[in-house]
Amino acid sequence: MTPASERGPEHSIDAFHRGDFWLVQPRNSGHRAGMDALILAAAVPTSFSGRLADFGAGAGAAGLAVGSRCADARIVLVEQSQEMARYAQLTISHSGNEHLAERISIVEADVTLAGKARTAAGLADNSFDFVIMNPPFNAAIDRSTPDPLRKQAHVKNDGLFENWLRSAAAVTRPRGGLAVISRPESLAEILAALDGRFGSAQIMPIHPRPDRPAIRIVLRARLGARGALTLHPPLYLHDSTGNRLCARAEAVSNGKTSLFGD
Amino acid sequence: MTPASERGPEHSIDAFHRGDFWLVQPRNSGHRAGMDALILAAAVPTSFSGRLADFGAGAGAAGLAVGSRCADARIVLVEQSQEMARYAQLTISHSGNEHLAERISIVEADVTLAGKARTAAGLADNSFDFVIMNPPFNAAIDRSTPDPLRKQAHVKNDGLFENWLRSAAAVTRPRGGLAVISRPESLAEILAALDGRFGSAQIMPIHPRPDRPAIRIVLRARLGARGALTLHPPLYLHDSTGNRLCARAEAVSNGKTSLFGD
Numbered sequence: 001m002t003p004a005s006e007r008g009p010e011h012s013i014d015a016f017h018r019g020d021f022w023l024v025q026p027r028n029s030g031h032r033a034g035m036d037a038l039i040l041a042a043a044v045p046t047s048f049s050g051r052l053a054d055f056g057a058g059a060g061a062a063g064l065a066v067g068s069r070c071a072d073a074r075i076v077l078v079e080q081s082q083e084m085a086r087y088a089q090l091t092i093s094h095s096g097n098e099h100l101a102e103r104i105s106i107v108e109a110d111v112t113l114a115g116k117a118r119t120a121a122g123l124a125d126n127s128f129d130f131v132i133m134n135p136p137f138n139a140a141i142d143r144s145t146p147d148p149l150r151k152q153a154h155v156k157n158d159g160l161f162e163n164w165l166r167s168a169a170a171v172t173r174p175r176g177g178l179a180v181i182s183r184p185e186s187l188a189e190i191l192a193a194l195d196g197r198f199g200s201a202q203i204m205p206i207h208p209r210p211d212r213p214a215i216r217i218v219l220r221a222r223l224g225a226r227g228a229l230t231l232h233p234p235l236y237l238h239d240s241t242g243n244r245l246c247a248r249a250e251a252v253s254n255g256k257t258s259l260f261g262d
Numbered sequence: 263m264t265p266a267s268e269r270g271p272e273h274s275i276d277a278f279h280r281g282d283f284w285l286v287q288p289r290n291s292g293h294r295a296g297m298d299a300l301i302l303a304a305a306v307p308t309s310f311s312g313r314l315a316d317f318g319a320g321a322g323a324a325g326l327a328v329g330s331r332c333a334d335a336r337i338v339l340v341e342q343s344q345e346m347a348r349y350a351q352l353t354i355s356h357s358g359n360e361h362l363a364e365r366i367s368i369v370e371a372d373v374t375l376a377g378k379a380r381t382a383a384g385l386a387d388n389s390f391d392f393v394i395m396n397p398p399f400n401a402a403i404d405r406s407t408p409d410p411l412r413k414q415a416h417v418k419n420d421g422l423f424e425n426w427l428r429s430a431a432a433v434t435r436p437r438g439g440l441a442v443i444s445r446p447e448s449l450a451e452i453l454a455a456l457d458g459r460f461g462s463a464q465i466m467p468i469h470p471r472p473d474r475p476a477i478r479i480v481l482r483a484r485l486g487a488r489g490a491l492t493l494h495p496p497l498y499l500h501d502s503t504g505n506r507l508c509a510r511a512e513a514v515s516n517g518k519t520s521l522f523g524d
Contacts, residue, residue: 183490184491184493185491187449187453187491188454188457188491191449191453191454203446205467212495213492213494214492214493214494217493228446229446229449230446230476233472233473233474
């Protein structure tokens with residue numbers, strides 16, 4: 001991520017993947033994209049081709065990061081907030097994203113819609129090969145924020161993973177992929193919501209440093225698969241000291257490698 | 263673990279914690295103790311004092327390992343199999359364990375007993391400060407074994423963690439501790455069984471090498487606590503190459519340090 005010189009008063013335009021794509025996003029409100037979106041995107045295999053939905057896409061960081069690395073991926077950004085969907089549209093229209101634009105589209109919809117309402121919103125059953133999601137969290141921290149747009153992006157609702165994964169299971173084709181990034185404390189809720197839907201789960205813990213607890217987990221799974229859960233060696237963002245990203249974290253965040261080595 | 267020179271035809275007597283305690287166990291049948299029991303025992307804080315139950319204790323390896331490191335721990339080995347309980351008795355009576363014997367006792371009982379039957383078997387409600395367990399698993403691998411004693415120790419039943427953790431919650435005092443060692447694929451079942459009982463869970467993945475998936479997880483939690491789950495940096499048993507234990511794994515397995523640093 002490099003701050004761009006071009007900045008408006010209400011939004012910023014930031015480079016990702018060392019300038020391979022750009023994000024137009026609100027400067028001081030909403031959910032600003034960062035490492036979480038880039039790490040989530042890296043969970044998609046580099047060889048992936050097909051149709052991928054980015055649930056809760058915001059301004060499009062994770063979806064565009066997949067599009068940037070996976071040349072045959074067609075990305076649908078699914079975003080409930082009208083304002084954030086507008087930023088996603090500005091992102092797609094930005095001149096620096098011209099090479100990606102024809103493979104990216106937007107569906108303005110609540111991912112927790114069900115049945116005919118979900119289909120009518122543009123999320124048909126069995127229509128995606130992969131779903132990625134970075135659901136809202138940080139409820140306790142952000143409950144105090146006065147910014148309603150940021151609150152909408154962060155506040156966690158009861159049953160959130162159950163609702164998001166039910167929709168993901170509905171729109172994904174059999175053996176299609178799922179990738180989720182979240183906090184470790186959501187692990188029980190995520191695993192419960194996977195049950196009977198997605199299997200052969202792979203978990204990658206993300207630690208800030210080798211001696212600190214995980215701050216995120218990335219979970220990948222396949223619809224209808226029945227293999228056992230695998231717990232992978234972690235990704236450490238930094239070494240024991242210093243603020244530079246480790247080489248692997250740098251490569252993951254810049255789209256140079258996939259998180260699971262495929 | 264050092265093989266002892268003293269060996270009978272049907273059992274072996276093996277030194278643990280560099281000779282601080284000894285285990286009498288069947289040589290060619292049943293569940294022979296190893297790293298799993300030692301790592302599980304290391305999850306108990308070194309400062310622990312009070313009454314600890316080792317559920318499914320076998321010949322007593324994990325329980326004695328706690329007793330060896332925690333000078334104020336009083337250990338109850340809970341074992342269903344009459345034959346393994348007999349080995350546990352031989353272990354307690356062994357001359358090399360004389361310094362521990364008065365703090366170790368045996369309850370021959372099925373840990374999945376409930377209500378009055380559980381109490382009558384010697385497992386009263388709220389009577390333990392800590393419960394450790396290494397429940398049977400490896401069903402797929404060991405289903406083929408012709409040895410019925412080994413089969414009894416390994417075959418996993420549906421709802422096993424639900425049943426074992428229900429009993430653990432009943433016999434543990436409020437805020438008392440729990441430690442479980444199992445395979446990563448049991449994570450969903452364990453977390454579901456913790457729900458509403460044990461909280462503030464801490465998970466330590468155990469990897470054979472830094473670049474290999476976890477082969478075990480150790481989970482620790484407290485009865486009635488409500489803190490978020492913590493995912494700790496892993497324990498690696500070996501370096502990337504070679505068969506020697508890493509320094510930390512060596513210290514953990516020899517009772518020189520606790521797994522979670524307390």
